[in-house]
Amino acid sequence: MERVTMADVAKEAGVSKSTVSQFLNKRYEYMGEETRRKIQQAITELGYQPNYLARSLKQKRTSMIGIIVANIKHRFSTEVSHAIEEYCYDADIQAIVCNADDDPVKEKKYIEMLMAKQVDGLIIFPTGKNIELYDSMIHAKYPVVFMDRKAGDINLPRIVSNNIESAYQAVEHFVKQGHTRISIVTQSLTITPRAERVEGYKRCLEDYQIDWNEDYVINNPISDLQEELEKMFSSNHPPTALLAGNDRVFLELLKFTKRKEMTIPDDFSLIVFDNIQYAAVSTPAVSTISQPAAEMGRKAAELLLKQIQKEPVEAKEHVYPCELVIRET
Amino acid sequence: MERVTMADVAKEAGVSKSTVSQFLNKRYEYMGEETRRKIQQAITELGYQPNYLARSLKQKRTSMIGIIVANIKHRFSTEVSHAIEEYCYDADIQAIVCNADDDPVKEKKYIEMLMAKQVDGLIIFPTGKNIELYDSMIHAKYPVVFMDRKAGDINLPRIVSNNIESAYQAVEHFVKQGHTRISIVTQSLTITPRAERVEGYKRCLEDYQIDWNEDYVINNPISDLQEELEKMFSSNHPPTALLAGNDRVFLELLKFTKRKEMTIPDDFSLIVFDNIQYAAVSTPAVSTISQPAAEMGRKAAELLLKQIQKEPVEAKEHVYPCELVIRET
DNA sequence: GTGAAAGCGCTAACAA
DNA sequence: TTGTTAGCGCTTTCAC
Numbered sequence A, B: 001m002e003r004v005t006m007a008d009v010a011k012e013a014g015v016s017k018s019t020v021s022q023f024l025n026k027r028y029e030y031m032g033e034e035t036r037r038k039i040q041q042a043i044t045e046l047g048y049q050p051n052y053l054a055r056s057l058k059q060k061r062t063s064m065i066g067i068i069v070a071n072i073k074h075r076f077s078t079e080v081s082h083a084i085e086e087y088c089y090d091a092d093i094q095a096i097v098c099n100a101d102d103d104p105v106k107e108k109k110y111i112e113m114l115m116a117k118q119v120d121g122l123i124i125f126p127t128g129k130n131i132e133l134y135d136s137m138i139h140a141k142y143p144v145v146f147m148d149r150k151a152g153d154i155n156l157p158r159i160v161s162n163n164i165e166s167a168y169q170a171v172e173h174f175v176k177q178g179h180t181r182i183s184i185v186t187q188s189l190t191i192t193p194r195a196e197r198v199e200g201y202k203r204c205l206e207d208y209q210i211d212w213n214e215d216y217v218i219n220n221p222i223s224d225l226q227e228e229l230e231k232m233f234s235s236n237h238p239p240t241a242l243l244a245g246n247d248r249v250f251l252e253l254l255k256f257t258k259r260k261e262m263t264i265p266d267d268f269s270l271i272v273f274d275n276i277q278y279a280a281v282s283t284p285a286v287s288t289i290s291q292p293a294a295e296m297g298r299k300a301a302e303l304l305l306k307q308i309q310k311e312p313v314e315a316k317e318h319v320y321p322c323e324l325v326i327r328e329t
Numbered sequence C: 001g002t003g004a005a006a007g008c009g010c011t012a013a014c015a016a
Numbered sequence D: 001t002t003g004t005t006a007g008c009g010c011t012t013t014c015a016c
Helices: A006-013 A017-024 A033-046 A052-059 A075-090 A104-116 A131-139 A163-176 A192-207 A222-233 A247-260 A293-308 B006-013 B017-024 B033-046 B052-059 B075-090 B104-116 B131-139 B163-176 B192-207 B222-233 B247-260 B293-308
Strands: A064-069 A094-099 A121-124 A144-147 A158-161 A182-186 A217-219 A241-244 A269-273 A287-290 A317-320 A323-325 B064-069 B094-099 B121-124 B144-147 B158-161 B182-186 B217-219 B241-244 B269-273 B287-290 B317-320 B323-325
Touching: A006 A017, A006 A033, A017 A033, A052 B052, A064 A075, A064 A104, A064 A293, A075 A094, A075 A293, A094 A104, A094 B094, A104 A121, A104 A131, A121 A293, A131 A144, A144 A293, A158 A163, A158 A192, A158 A293, A163 A182, A163 A192, A163 A241, A163 A269, A163 A287, A163 A323, A182 A192, A182 A222, A182 A247, A192 A217, A217 A222, A222 A247, A241 A247, A247 A269, A293 A317, B006 B017, B006 B033, B017 B033, B064 B075, B064 B104, B064 B293, B075 B094, B075 B293, B094 B104, B104 B121, B104 B131, B121 B293, B131 B144, B144 B293, B158 B163, B158 B192, B158 B293, B163 B182, B163 B192, B163 B241, B163 B269, B163 B287, B163 B323, B182 B192, B182 B222, B182 B247, B192 B217, B217 B222, B222 B247, B241 B247, B247 B269, B293 B317
Parallel strands: A064 A094, A064 A121, A121 A144, A144 A158, A158 A317, A182 A217, A182 A241, A241 A269, A269 A287, B064 B094, B064 B121, B121 B144, B144 B158, B158 B317, B182 B217, B182 B241, B241 B269, B269 B287
Antiparallel strands: A287 A323, B287 B323
16 A cells, blocks of 8 residues: 655656646646656556545545435435436546435434535435524535425425326326225325325315325335235225335335235225336336436436536426326236 | 635634644543633634545545445345445445446446545455456555455455355256256356356256256346347247346346236246345245345455454455245245 | 644646 | 646644
């Protein structure tokens, strides 16, 4: 681990550090052919590797951005992160993904750590609980984009799906198929998208004047879902159609139906939020509400990089429509 | 984005920079009660955030390690990475994941980038094609652990699964069930684990003196699999049992069976390498060969952190046995 | 107990 | 065209 520095290269090549620096930054314009050759040779000879840390300290940019996902186990998070990474790769920027695990304390810790590491900006799936911290970032004019969730009326650019409308559409599809006992199952309503999906669900039922029943609305931690499903399906009027709030809920549902020897769609119809990989290839296939995750990720990256380049970015909400993909085979 | 530096805090508190530095590093032993209070107050008042970049430059450690996964789309990679991250989190080290996308050029680029960023060490799923670079890392005594794949006889600690034995076991299971037309489907044999799985497959068939047929061995890029499967299954003697090399091959298989209206296990028996999420809950369930990904990740992290702490680490191979999970419901 | 000063490896004026 | 110089924000002896 003995380090070769620019000074070593300079000495070896018989030039000054600044000339080497010029060379490394490809400012060859005014550089003698001979000097260039000597420097190149010294570099290969010594096996010199530049130290970006020192450069970043000087330049006050690290060419890194941070992504703080709420929970890395959600497929949506990974799809979005992947799109962000790709976008950044083309701009020679590196994206670092941190998993807040739905924990505001961890979120705070990661935000502070990444800022201390001087990353140039942050894309956050906010837990919504660190209002003070969010405010201080705005105040410091630190580049930030919020993803997926609304957090108070924070004055930041943010990317969201049209959850209310999408849930509405899915339920409407069920209604038009003749279902009247329709359930929605999500994790706890601690974040806005889940609440919005329930909201869309309720609105649709009201619009179609369908008998309303709180027993059909489950919103509990993953660990409680088996029990809750059991309760719901053992009632006198089990649902005939079900909207699952995300991929993790879907997994729990599969677990449940397997245990109960039920089958989809014989025992109930299903639509799942999130474009799960196996939905299209499983038999029978599963209908989904697919969020344009890649597009949303790219937009977030674009808005962030603009801010980093000091271009003005409006602090508004960008709403992306989801696509209801009905699969019946 | 106006920065508050240690100098500002020092001035505000009426002490020197070094005292503030002591304070931040919790070396209060010889620090006056009053001084401490003043510094604390200045920090909160100014909203000071330390700059880890500067600290790292000085200390020559970044408390970051890099993970270079061969392909992030493999579930095994994400499971391993996750375990590494968790292990590091407890040691207050941050892990950065980069995706080489099975491309030696990208791998090289990422290795160099991470080293330039001065990460303290690297865990690599090697493509196996950058021998020179691997050698230079060994020579520089840079902390590295190899994961999943063997690359030449590189003199580094490495973590692998017992691929040959596991594939052997799976095939043996098929044989004992009475199958004689057994196929193995993997991606191209460019990396050691895949070749080893085919090796184990062949050995078992030989040991049981089962008629040997190259048509049952498919190893092609994902994009060619549909075509190859089509060829194999439309022959006079289609296989009755199949070993899928990983989760991505499994997905292609599902796509294929759906298209052909075949069902598993009616049309053929299946065992899949990798502990896929849906295997246990899908109906019918899918048998798997599950690699102890989390354990392997933790071990890799442990070996890397040891090296970083300058503890001696043997450059040997750590072999982890997989578990054959037969699911028949 | 606290401060002064040197320096980590690099960049960017400005001089030459 | 190249070199000199002064930092970037922090840590760390070593004086006081």
